[in-house]
Amino acid sequence: MTSLLDHRLLFVTGKGGVGKTTVAAALALLASRQGKRTLVCEVDAKGDVATAYGVGPTEFDPKEVQPNLFAMSMSTEESLKEYLKLQMRLPLVTRIGPLARTFDFIANAAPGVKEILIVGKLAFEVREDNYDIVIVDASATGHVVAQLAAPEAIGDLVKVGRVREQTGWITEILHDPQQTGVAIVCSPEEMPVAETLELAARIADETDVHLTGVIANRVLPELFGRGEEEIFDRLRQPSRTEALSEAAGGSVTPVFDAAELAVTLRRTRAGHLENLRSSLPAGVPLVYVPELFARAQGMRATSQVAEALGAELDIDMEALA
């Protein structure tokens, strides 16, 4: 089985708010630390990848944000310009400007044009061997299927012309499970789990792209070991809580309330995780990233997630650093 980072092109998707960008950024960091020349691309250019590495805004032209690690943000207009320049040998930028705007207009209305400019650019970087691995902070669950299925859909719609020729090699890369994989990031909550299962089914039904793994993010640690919950319950009895408060020099009730909240949250989430685990198609690995209670954001938080992911994927970050 090909592990996440053994692919050449890895799409990381997931419902909004589950930590998709952080996980994509962390995976890319991990790959780069393994010595892979890594490109990470943010498709919905919101600037979250830049935030994850604590750097200034990313652009279409990749910039090296860490050794071996290049970050870019997708722009369909730039992608088209590049395509026209490389494929159509159109040298005049002045001519491309209004042309690109026209295409942008069509792309907004005609199906698949925008999608193929995105997927085509990513596959191009793989074909040209510009990077060892391209990790995509892909669109959220609703859009990603349209993107992955676009080359084929276009292939069906467009019978002749250059685009038709192009879709061939793009689909070849996309459909090769050794080269390309999709990973879904999920948090152990009801809606994200439901959406992950739905997306897994849609990827199987509507695309020929390989689902290479599901990453459960922010998994709460088990608070108590064996027999400890009984002790906690006993400590919760009013007379004991009072005695404890006296001994500790202040009311321990809120501290206990917080522990109870943690236990309840953990229990609810464990149920959702169990549902995820048992409903995923056979053979799709489930990777856990613990809730890190991170104080920091930016690069520090990203490397913490990378470390946790490394531990799960048997990659030793410390040794690599």
Add this chain to the structure above:
Amino acid sequence: MAASDTAQVTSVEHLLASKELVVICGSGGVGKTTTAAAAGAMAAAHLGGKVLVLTVDPARRLATALGLEAFGNKETQVPRDLFTEAGVTPRGELWAAMLDTKQSWDDLVRRHAPDPETRDAILANPLYNNITGKFVQSHDYIAMERLHDLHASGRYDLVIVDTPPTRNAIDFLEAPERMADFFSSRLLRWLTVPARSRILSTASKPFYTVADRILGSQFLADIAEFFILFQTMYDGFVQRAEAVQRTLESECTTFVVVSTLEPAPAHEAEFFLKALAERDLNLGGLVLNKVLPDYLLDPQTGALAERLADQSASVAEALVAADGDVGEAKAVARVLGEVADSYANFRVVATREAEQKARLSNRPEVVATVPYLDSDVADLAGLLDLGTRLWS
């Protein structure tokens, strides 16, 4: 709030009582749909009248919570019994509908197509089907269009809409304008030229040469045919889009921003609050979801948890000496240590979130805070419980 302020809108209750259209917005995963349903349930129960919740993509659980097998583009009434079972005598009616984008587009085409032939040609066009079925941008406009339609129908006292997940939270605000622009655009007319006449203007020639090489003439012809067909609906669509825009800007419409206090959603909420202010749209309220309890922020408790972690062994020993039934001293010490650690962990998150909250600017008068709930909302009673927390 002082008594003299009661005339002002100071709660979600006042907001729902004084407006006719409520647009719930925010980034994905913050609980928009549940918030919309809870607000609708509360309005139907306590304010009366006919209330409709229009949602984009409800979880099956939400349908179940509303006592519905499933609901679609057609509005369905939530059974009255459900309220009674939840211990509430509803003053009004609660209705629910789901936005079916494809169906709604088809309805629009049926309404605006000049004749049956054009109508059928559009509905059968492969590009049309691709756009309406697959492309998420098309949700934006349709959601606002449905909202306008439902409001104009006069069938409801209050319509609450939960907005579709958009790449950019403000996309749907601009959707009516974009739709009007699209149809008025010179580019559109330009693009449809070759199908009408074989003579290309000098201006459009280079475009077609390149487009032909890239896309192939058949695809280009398909696109042109689609645009020409669509243009027949020009007047209807533009007028419509303008009417939708007016509705969004009117006094009877209000926007409620939902967010959690995690960095990314809060950032988007911030952006959204600003966008609403810039567009002079009526910002009614801010709902902060999944907020951790206040006791996590208390400095004295923080210090106590730290002490408890440091002195867990001695505290446990003293406790066990006086009361042997608790358990073994070592095990008790371990539990105390874990409990104190857990408090410290959650305290870190709560502190960061409190900071995030303080940073939210452009805040409306009404800010409702909903705590982190232990379990998922499973029935109408659960929705009403959530609604009660929203209310005040």
